[in-house]
Amino acid sequence: MSAETPSRPHTSLPEGRELVLKVIPMPADCNANGDIFGGWVMAQVDLAGSVLPARYVNGRMATVAVNQFIFKQPVRVGDILSFYAHITRLGNTSITVQVEVFAERFRAQGQYVKVTEASLTYVAIDDSGRPRPIPRGEGMVLPD
Numbered sequence: 001m002s003a004e005t006p007s008r009p010h011t012s013l014p015e016g017r018e019l020v021l022k023v024i025p026m027p028a029d030c031n032a033n034g035d036i037f038g039g040w041v042m043a044q045v046d047l048a049g050s051v052l053p054a055r056y057v058n059g060r061m062a063t064v065a066v067n068q069f070i071f072k073q074p075v076r077v078g079d080i081l082s083f084y085a086h087i088t089r090l091g092n093t094s095i096t097v098q099v100e101v102f103a104e105r106f107r108a109q110g111q112y113v114k115v116t117e118a119s120l121t122y123v124a125i126d127d128s129g130r131p132r133p134i135p136r137g138e139g140m141v142l143p144d
């Protein structure tokens with residue numbers, strides 16, 4: 001029998017989104033309850049969210065905002081986490097990205113539970129740390 005309850009249905013992975021990170025949390029990443037610490041998840045999401053913007057900004061960038069962050073289900077030790085991302089806004093100096101995180105539970109590989117979704121904004125910055133325009137070029141994939 002699955003460890004998941006009926007209120008936590010398995011889901012399929014998103015289509016048209018890029019897999020930008022896979023990682024497995026370890027016991028050192030736990031909070032006092034034995035679940036994975038939310039701050040650890042946020043750090044992974046920040047890294048995952050930066051992957052697509054990094055292709056466009058051509059240099060330094062900084063996270064300026066976490067617009068939304070939802071912990072839908074707990075993350076547990078041994079889950080295989082998959083981070084999918086897509087760009088939702090391409091601004092003059094900033095890029096906003098939606099990140100969705102899916103867990104393959106320990107001993108239930110191949111079945112996916114959405115555990116987290118978030119929206120983050122990254123700004124291209126110059127050597128002085130000030131915003132700079134994002135170069136526009138051929139092959140740029142614009143948001144849906």
Ligand SMILES: CC(C)(COP(=O)(O)OP(=O)(O)OC[C@H]1O[C@@H](n2cnc3c(N)ncnc32)[C@H](O)[C@@H]1OP(=O)(O)O)[C@@H](O)C(=O)NCCC(=O)NCCS
Pocket residue numbers: 062063064065090091092093094095121123125129130131
């Ligand atoms: C990123 C930073 C350089 C932006 O400077 P700023 O003076 O706020 O810049 P601006 O007001 O000109 O805004 C720059 C872009 O960021 C966007 N932005 C600024 N604040 C935002 C917010 N709260 N939410 C979403 N987007 C925001 C603006 O819309 C603009 O985007 P656009 O040009 O595509 O329209 C500055 O805020 C900074 O250095 N922050 C710290 C970054 C950091 O250390 N991050 C790691 C956290 S430990």
